[in-house]
Amino acid sequence: MTDQSAPTAISGSDSSVLIGRGVLAVTIGNMLEFYDFITYSFFAIQIGHTFFSSNSQYTSLMLSLATFGAGFVTRPIGAVVIGSYSDRAGRRPAMVLSFAMMGSAIIVLALTPSYATIGIAAPIIVIIARMVQGFSLGGExxxxxxxxxxxxxPNRRGIAVSWQPASQEIAATAGALVGVLLSRxxxxxxxxxxxxxxxFLIGAACLPFGLWLRAGLPETVDLQAVETHMKGARKRLGAVRANTGIIILGLLVLASGTIITYVGQYMTTYAENTLHVATELAFATSVISNGLGIVGALSGGWLADRIGRWPVMVWPQLAALLLTYPIFLWIVDTQSAWALLGGFGFLSLVGSIPYSAFYVALAEGLPQNIRGGxxxxxxxVAIAAFGGTAQLIVTWLIHVTGNALAPAWYMLLATAIGLAAMAMMRETAPDRVAGTDR
Known part of the structure; x- marks a missing residue:
C-alpha cells in the first residue's frame, strides 16, 4: 500500500533536475499568475477612473478596491474545486487549468472598454473577470x-517551497518595475x-510560455494509488478531521500573512494617495520592498533546511513585530525617499523570512491525499476573509481617523496573531523529527 503522507518519487530524476526543471516551471507559472493579480492593486486609482463614474476620488478608489476584493470571494470555491482536483487527478492538470483560466480573465480585463464608452457594462465585465481570476488563483x-x-x-524542501512566496514577491516586483517604467x-x-x-497585456503575452512549461512537468502524485485507495470522500474527510489542529493554525498564520502582504502591496497607492509623494517614488518603494522580499523568502527557505522550520518562523516574525511601528512612524514623519525605500524595504526583508518556513511546514504537516486541496x-479562506478586505480597511481607517499610521496598526495586529500561531506549530523538518517520514 502506498504511503499517502510521503511524496511520490520521480524515477530517473536527480535533485538538480528536480529543483531545476520542476521548480522553474512552477515558479514562472505562479509568478505570471500573481503578476496580473497584484498589478491591479498597483493601478487601483487608474482603474477606478476608467470603470467607475464618480466625482469623488475617494469614492472612485473605494469602488476600484471593492472590485479588487471581488476576486477574493471566489477564491475558496476555486481552492476546493481545483485543489481537490489536484489530489485526485494530479498536480500538473490542476496547475495547467488554473493558469489557463487566469490568462482568459487577464485578457478580458485588459481589453474591456471604459465606463464612458459602454456604461454600466464596463464595471460588470470587470467584476466577472476579477471573480474568474480569484477562482483560478484560489486553486493555484x-x-x-x-x-x-x-x-x-527532503533536505531541499525548504529552498524549493520558498520559491512559492518568492515567486509572489517576484511578481510584485515585476509589476512595480512596469509601473515605474510606465510612469517615467x-x-x-x-x-x-x-x-x-x-x-496587464505584458503579463498576458507570457501566457503561452507558462502553459508550455507547466504542460511538460512530471507528475508527483501516484494516480494508480489514488484510484485504488481513495475512492469516495469519506477517507479525505477523515484525514481533514485528523489534521484539524494544523489546519486551524495554518488559517491563522495565512490570515496574518495576507494582511501584511496586501497592506504591503498597497504601499504604492498609500504613498501616492496619502503621503502625496511622486508617482515614480511610490512605485520605486514597491520595487525595493518586493525585491528585498525575494531575498527574505529565499533566505527563509535556505535557513529552514539547515536549522529547522520552527526557529525560522518564530524569531524573524518577532523581529517584524518589534520593527513595524517605528518604521511606519519614521516614514510618516519624514516622508523621505530614504524612509520609504530603506525603512519599508528592510521591514519587507525581515517579514518575508518566516513565511517560507511556514509554507514548507504546512505542506509537510498535511498528508498527500489532502495536501493540495x-x-x-x-x-x-484566509485570504478571502482578510486579503480582500485589507486595503479597503486601511483606506477606510485613514479616511475616518485622518491618521497616516493606520496601516501600521493593522499590520501590528496581524503580525502578533501570526507569531502566536507559528509558535504553536510543531517542527516538521525530516532530519529533526525522529522516526517520522514526511
Missing part, C-alpha cells in the same frame, strides 16, 4: 506548493487612460 497555491514540496528531496515614459493622462492596460482551501 495549494497544488503548486504541494508540487514544490513533493518534487524536492507616459504622461499622467496617458497612464490613466491606457497605460495600466499595457501592464487542504492547503489551497486554508490559503483561500
Amino acid at each position: 497555491v495549494g497544488p503548486t506548493t504541494a508540487y514544490l514540496m513533493e518534487v524536492a528531496p 515614459t507616459m504622461s499622467e493622462a496617458a497612464l490613466d487612460s491606457y497605460g495600466w492596460r499595457i501592464a 487542504a492547503f489551497a482551501t486554508i490559503y483561500a
Whole structure:
C-alpha cells in the first residue's frame, strides 16, 4: 500500500533536475499568475477612473478596491474545486487549468472598454473577470506548493517551497518595475487612460510560455494509488478531521500573512494617495520592498533546511513585530525617499523570512491525499476573509481617523496573531523529527 503522507518519487530524476526543471516551471507559472493579480492593486486609482463614474476620488478608489476584493470571494470555491482536483487527478492538470483560466480573465480585463464608452457594462465585465481570476488563483497555491514540496528531496524542501512566496514577491516586483517604467515614459493622462492596460497585456503575452512549461512537468502524485485507495470522500474527510489542529493554525498564520502582504502591496497607492509623494517614488518603494522580499523568502527557505522550520518562523516574525511601528512612524514623519525605500524595504526583508518556513511546514504537516486541496482551501479562506478586505480597511481607517499610521496598526495586529500561531506549530523538518517520514 502506498504511503499517502510521503511524496511520490520521480524515477530517473536527480535533485538538480528536480529543483531545476520542476521548480522553474512552477515558479514562472505562479509568478505570471500573481503578476496580473497584484498589478491591479498597483493601478487601483487608474482603474477606478476608467470603470467607475464618480466625482469623488475617494469614492472612485473605494469602488476600484471593492472590485479588487471581488476576486477574493471566489477564491475558496476555486481552492476546493481545483485543489481537490489536484489530489485526485494530479498536480500538473490542476496547475495547467488554473493558469489557463487566469490568462482568459487577464485578457478580458485588459481589453474591456471604459465606463464612458459602454456604461454600466464596463464595471460588470470587470467584476466577472476579477471573480474568474480569484477562482483560478484560489486553486493555484495549494497544488503548486504541494508540487514544490513533493518534487524536492527532503533536505531541499525548504529552498524549493520558498520559491512559492518568492515567486509572489517576484511578481510584485515585476509589476512595480512596469509601473515605474510606465510612469517615467507616459504622461499622467496617458497612464490613466491606457497605460495600466499595457501592464496587464505584458503579463498576458507570457501566457503561452507558462502553459508550455507547466504542460511538460512530471507528475508527483501516484494516480494508480489514488484510484485504488481513495475512492469516495469519506477517507479525505477523515484525514481533514485528523489534521484539524494544523489546519486551524495554518488559517491563522495565512490570515496574518495576507494582511501584511496586501497592506504591503498597497504601499504604492498609500504613498501616492496619502503621503502625496511622486508617482515614480511610490512605485520605486514597491520595487525595493518586493525585491528585498525575494531575498527574505529565499533566505527563509535556505535557513529552514539547515536549522529547522520552527526557529525560522518564530524569531524573524518577532523581529517584524518589534520593527513595524517605528518604521511606519519614521516614514510618516519624514516622508523621505530614504524612509520609504530603506525603512519599508528592510521591514519587507525581515517579514518575508518566516513565511517560507511556514509554507514548507504546512505542506509537510498535511498528508498527500489532502495536501493540495487542504492547503489551497486554508490559503483561500484566509485570504478571502482578510486579503480582500485589507486595503479597503486601511483606506477606510485613514479616511475616518485622518491618521497616516493606520496601516501600521493593522499590520501590528496581524503580525502578533501570526507569531502566536507559528509558535504553536510543531517542527516538521525530516532530519529533526525522529522516526517520522514526511
